[in-house]
Amino acid sequence: MSPFLNRIKPWVSVICTSYNHAAYVDEALRSVVEQDYPNVELIVIDNASTDQTADRIDRFVQQHPAVQFLRNPTNVGLNRAFNQGLAIASGRYVIDLAADDVLMPGRISKQVEQFERLSGPYAVVFSNAAYIDEHSRQTGLHYPVTTTGQACVRVPSGNVFRNVLASYFICTPTMMMRRDVLNELGGYDETLAYEDFDFWVRSSRLYHYAYLDEVLTLKRRLPNSLSAQVVLPDNQLLHSTLTVCQKAFDRCATPDEHQALAGRVRQFIRKAFYAEQFSLALQFGQLLHAIERPGLLTSLILGLSRLQPPVNGLYRQYLKWSQPRQALSPTMEPV
Structure with a gap:
C-alpha cells in the first residue's frame, strides 16, 4: 500500500x-x-x-x-x-x-x-x-x-x-x-x-x-480457562493483581479514584482468602489500609487470614452450586 x-x-x-x-x-x-x-x-x-x-x-x-x-x-x-x-x-x-x-x-x-x-x-x-x-x-x-x-x-x-x-x-x-x-x-x-x-x-x-x-x-x-483458575490455591493470578493494584494506587489522583480502588482491593482480599493465599490477603489488606480504614467484614476476613482456616474446598463446592444459578453480568470479575 x-x-x-x-x-x-x-x-x-x-x-x-x-x-x-x-x-x-x-x-x-x-x-x-x-x-x-x-x-x-x-x-x-x-x-x-x-x-x-x-x-x-x-x-x-x-x-x-x-x-x-x-x-x-x-x-x-x-x-x-x-x-x-x-x-x-x-x-x-x-x-x-x-x-x-x-x-x-x-x-x-x-x-x-x-x-x-x-x-x-x-x-x-x-x-x-x-x-x-x-x-x-x-x-x-x-x-x-x-x-x-x-x-x-x-x-x-x-x-x-x-x-x-x-x-x-x-x-x-x-x-x-x-x-x-x-x-x-x-x-x-x-x-x-x-x-x-x-x-x-x-x-x-x-x-x-x-x-x-x-x-x-x-x-x-x-472450564479450564485462565479466569477459572483464580480459585485454585497455587494460582499466580492474584499475585499479579496485587502488583497491578499497587500500580493503580500510584496513579490515583482523586478521592473517588481511591475509593474505586479500595472497593476492588476488598474484592481481592476475599478472593485471596478463599484461595487460601492468606499472606497475599494480608498484603492486599496493607494496601487497603493505605487508602481507608477497613470495615468490619474486611477486618474479620483479614483476622481469619492470620488463622489460615481450610476454606478453599468448601468455597469451590459453593461455586459449583451457585454458578449455574447466576446470570451473566457486565460487572462479573473474571480475575
Missing part, C-alpha cells in the same frame, strides 16, 4: 496467541482472513502447544502464505508471546486475539471506522461480545441488549480510569488498540500472569476509551 492509501485504510495487525487450542484455532484464524477489511496482517504465535495446535496452524499458513507464524519451543507466557507479535506488527491498530475466540464479520471495518472518526486522545475501541461454549453455542452476552441489539446498561466511554478500577466492564478480546500506545507502554508487562487489568490501568490513566455498541466478538468460555 502506498502511504496515501494506507492513510485511507490503515493497516490492522491481529496478533493471535495459542496454547493447546487445536479444537478452535481454525475457526479463530478463518474469522480473521474472512474479514471484509482489506488491510489486515495476521501474526500467530504458538506457545509450545502439546496438542495438534501448531500443526493446524501450519496447514492454515500453507493456504494463506501471508500469515506470519512464530512457533515457540517453550511456553514463554501469554504476555511475552503477545509482545513477540507486537515487535513485528506494522499496523496502526492492533487486536489481541486468543486462538479460541472468534471475530464477527465486519468487526475490523467497524472498529477502524470508529477510530478514524474519533478526535482526542483515544487509545481503545471496544464493543459488546457474545459468550460461546466449547461447541460454539451461544451462552450469553457480555452486556444484555434490547430487542434492537443495543446494550441495556450504560457502558463507560471517554475517561474510564475510575471505571476500570471499580469493576470489570470491558470484554478483553473486543478491544482494538493503537499500536503506538502499546509501544509507548512497552507492550504487556511480562512479569504478570495476565494482561488486561494492567493494560487498562496504565493506558486509561493517559488515554480515552470508546465503546462501539454492537456484538462484534464471540468470546469462548471453557
Whole structure:
C-alpha cells in the first residue's frame, strides 16, 4: 500500500496467541482472513502447544502464505508471546486475539471506522461480545441488549480510569488498540500472569476509551480457562493483581479514584482468602489500609487470614452450586 492509501485504510495487525487450542484455532484464524477489511496482517504465535495446535496452524499458513507464524519451543507466557507479535506488527491498530475466540464479520471495518472518526486522545475501541461454549453455542452476552441489539446498561466511554478500577466492564478480546500506545507502554508487562487489568490501568490513566455498541466478538468460555483458575490455591493470578493494584494506587489522583480502588482491593482480599493465599490477603489488606480504614467484614476476613482456616474446598463446592444459578453480568470479575 502506498502511504496515501494506507492513510485511507490503515493497516490492522491481529496478533493471535495459542496454547493447546487445536479444537478452535481454525475457526479463530478463518474469522480473521474472512474479514471484509482489506488491510489486515495476521501474526500467530504458538506457545509450545502439546496438542495438534501448531500443526493446524501450519496447514492454515500453507493456504494463506501471508500469515506470519512464530512457533515457540517453550511456553514463554501469554504476555511475552503477545509482545513477540507486537515487535513485528506494522499496523496502526492492533487486536489481541486468543486462538479460541472468534471475530464477527465486519468487526475490523467497524472498529477502524470508529477510530478514524474519533478526535482526542483515544487509545481503545471496544464493543459488546457474545459468550460461546466449547461447541460454539451461544451462552450469553457480555452486556444484555434490547430487542434492537443495543446494550441495556450504560457502558463507560471517554475517561474510564475510575471505571476500570471499580469493576470489570470491558470484554478483553473486543478491544482494538493503537499500536503506538502499546509501544509507548512497552507492550504487556511480562512479569504478570495476565494482561488486561494492567493494560487498562496504565493506558486509561493517559488515554480515552470508546465503546462501539454492537456484538462484534464471540468470546469462548471453557472450564479450564485462565479466569477459572483464580480459585485454585497455587494460582499466580492474584499475585499479579496485587502488583497491578499497587500500580493503580500510584496513579490515583482523586478521592473517588481511591475509593474505586479500595472497593476492588476488598474484592481481592476475599478472593485471596478463599484461595487460601492468606499472606497475599494480608498484603492486599496493607494496601487497603493505605487508602481507608477497613470495615468490619474486611477486618474479620483479614483476622481469619492470620488463622489460615481450610476454606478453599468448601468455597469451590459453593461455586459449583451457585454458578449455574447466576446470570451473566457486565460487572462479573473474571480475575
